[in-house]
Amino acid sequence: MRKGEETRAKILDAAEAAVLAKGFGATSIDELIVETGITKSGFFYHFRDKNELAKALLERYIDNDERIYDEIFGRARELADDPLQSFLIGLKLLSELLGDLPNGHPGCLVATMCSHERAFDREIKEMNRQAALMWRRRFGQMFREIMQVYRPREALDADQLADMVSTVLEGGIVLSKAMQEPKILPDQLLVLRSFLRLLFQPAQA
Amino acid sequence: MRKGEETRAKILDAAEAAVLAKGFGATSIDELIVETGITKSGFFYHFRDKNELAKALLERYIDNDERIYDEIFGRARELADDPLQSFLIGLKLLSELLGDLPNGHPGCLVATMCSHERAFDREIKEMNRQAALMWRRRFGQMFREIMQVYRPREALDADQLADMVSTVLEGGIVLSKAMQEPKILPDQLLVLRSFLRLLFQPAQA
DNA sequence: TGCGCTCCTGTACCGCCAGTACAGTTTTCA
DNA sequence: TGAAAACTGTACTGGCGGTACAGGAGCGCA
Known part of the structure; x- marks a missing residue:
């Protein structure tokens, strides 16, 4: 429960910075998972799309x-x-x-x-x-x-x-x-x- | 010379509407060429990228x-x-x-x-x-x-x-x-x- | 000790998209 | 009519969003 929220927050942190800098469309899931240090499957565990x-x-x-x-x-x-x-x-x-x-x-x-x-x-x-x-x-x-x-x-x-x-x-x-x-x-x-x-x-x- | 500018303007018209509605990143070249009625090669004749x-x-x-x-x-x-x-x-x-x-x-x-x-x-x-x-x-x-x-x-x-x-x-x-x-x-x-x-x-x- | 739950990883795949390369064709205008 | 402009057609690359699913590590609890 705790670990999950932590990872989720890390994804959101990376996403917020990227979206504000480049726009939502220009922000790729791949770059978020690299920065957060998780895998693509991990990302889709937290967010359906x-x-x-x-x-x-x-x-x-x-x-x-x-x-x-x-x-x-x-x-x-x-x-x-x-x-x-x-x-x-x-x-x-x-x-x-x-x-x-x-x-x-x-x-x-x-x-x-x-x-x-x-x-x-x-x-x-x-x-x-x-x-x-x-x-x-x-x-x-x-x-x-x-x-x-x-x-x-x-x-x-x-x-x-x-x-x-x-x-x-x-x-x-x-x-x-x-x-x-x-x-x-x-x-x-x-x-x-x-x-x-x-x-x-x-x-x- | 004249025809070219006309096509270029048509691309820009379609692009402007799409970019304002969805953002630049979410606007695909493919959708612009469909709307304008030209081919991909035609697009890249007018704009390098x-x-x-x-x-x-x-x-x-x-x-x-x-x-x-x-x-x-x-x-x-x-x-x-x-x-x-x-x-x-x-x-x-x-x-x-x-x-x-x-x-x-x-x-x-x-x-x-x-x-x-x-x-x-x-x-x-x-x-x-x-x-x-x-x-x-x-x-x-x-x-x-x-x-x-x-x-x-x-x-x-x-x-x-x-x-x-x-x-x-x-x-x-x-x-x-x-x-x-x-x-x-x-x-x-x-x-x-x-x-x-x-x-x-x-x-x- | 082991059961079950959360929280992931690994792999394989699909279709869309930006961009490249380049040869060939039509249109336009002087 | 001939050269330049304005395209078309085809074939390809690699990245990306998204799907599917099997499996595994760690952790709390009976």
């Missing part, structure tokens, strides 16, 4: 993602009572965390899998959708709390703003990779932070 | 992208003298254009190719970088013109704001696909538009 590998990969990635957000925005909530201040602190913490990654953000599995929709089955598409909806719920709830205290200076609703957080994260990852400048992602998060501060700033000169 | 196909694909995509932006922000400039108003109109036009696409944005080739960096050679990575830098130059120039007239209410420089436009576009594409809601992309562009209006709004209550 490549699609099941993708599913396990995505599931683990999303869980980990949620854990990180829980941690960061949990800490931010401890640091300030005001919901706006707390959210702005959370964005700052997230920006710092992403800026401290030595080689930049490794890439978002949700993004790489949903942009190649036809390559995966409905179950994976649904997992991607649920992940994005969870982001919306998480950030949307925070914006609703903020809006109970502050009135936004433009007519934007909480879900739109929540999606903007996800948008900037995903877009920042893409742009950082395209430009080959890891700093863009944390930087853009701070730009979003400025926008939000402006949006909820009391209307006075 | 799959990597050269990727290069041609990306080059054509970027050129087309630039053409669309030229057109939209050119029209926006005709509709208003003020650089801020003109830019806000441009964002609105772009949002409407993207919202009118029947199946949503088909996906950004720059994003799919740069997120799988290891699968492509240096030349393609450099093309991606240049494309992103062209976006920065284009939008950055517009923000510089705006800043000669309006003073931003937060300390953000023109290049940061330019990158935010690209970020929202790329992120919006990802989120639209993940959520399976094409409206998110045009919607998020309008959220950005609100932020920018707020940023450059004269400081009065």
Whole structure:
């Protein structure tokens, strides 16, 4: 029971790195078994086919993602009572965390899998959708709390703003990779932070 | 000479649709030649290998992208003298254009190719970088013109704001696909538009 | 001690795919 | 009409995803 999970985790580790670097289609099972030190039969003992590998990969990635957000925005909530201040602190913490990654953000599995929709089955598409909806719920709830205290200076609703957080994260990852400048992602998060501060700033000169 | 370019374009059309739907690695040459109605030898007459196909694909995509932006922000400039108003109109036009696409944005080739960096050679990575830098130059120039007239209410420089436009576009594409809601992309562009209006709004209550 | 379960290994095989090689053929245009 | 452009046809290599199945090592437990 224990040994099996360990091997499974090793396969997933190797697969995640390879998929983010080269794409799912370009990642071969053969290279994974070489890196993990098992045989092909061993691989298929853990995963029925490549699609099941993708599913396990995505599931683990999303869980980990949620854990990180829980941690960061949990800490931010401890640091300030005001919901706006707390959210702005959370964005700052997230920006710092992403800026401290030595080689930049490794890439978002949700993004790489949903942009190649036809390559995966409905179950994976649904997992991607649920992940994005969870982001919306998480950030949307925070914006609703903020809006109970502050009135936004433009007519934007909480879900739109929540999606903007996800948008900037995903877009920042893409742009950082395209430009080959890891700093863009944390930087853009701070730009979003400025926008939000402006949006909820009391209307006075 | 003419016939050759026609066939080449047909291959690129089929390839672009397939790559955006399934990813580059999952797109086989065999399926492209079936769809195009040529033989494998015919394919390799036009492209030395799959990597050269990727290069041609990306080059054509970027050129087309630039053409669309030229057109939209050119029209926006005709509709208003003020650089801020003109830019806000441009964002609105772009949002409407993207919202009118029947199946949503088909996906950004720059994003799919740069997120799988290891699968492509240096030349393609450099093309991606240049494309992103062209976006920065284009939008950055517009923000510089705006800043000669309006003073931003937060300390953000023109290049940061330019990158935010690209970020929202790329992120919006990802989120639209993940959520399976094409409206998110045009919607998020309008959220950005609100932020920018707020940023450059004269400081009065 | 040995039974059974988990966790693999070994071997052999299929069909698809990228890519090579190259000779031959049709089409196009000057 | 002739040369160049734009292909076709055939035959091959090696890698990959996936299947099938027999067997074995280690481990916990009665």
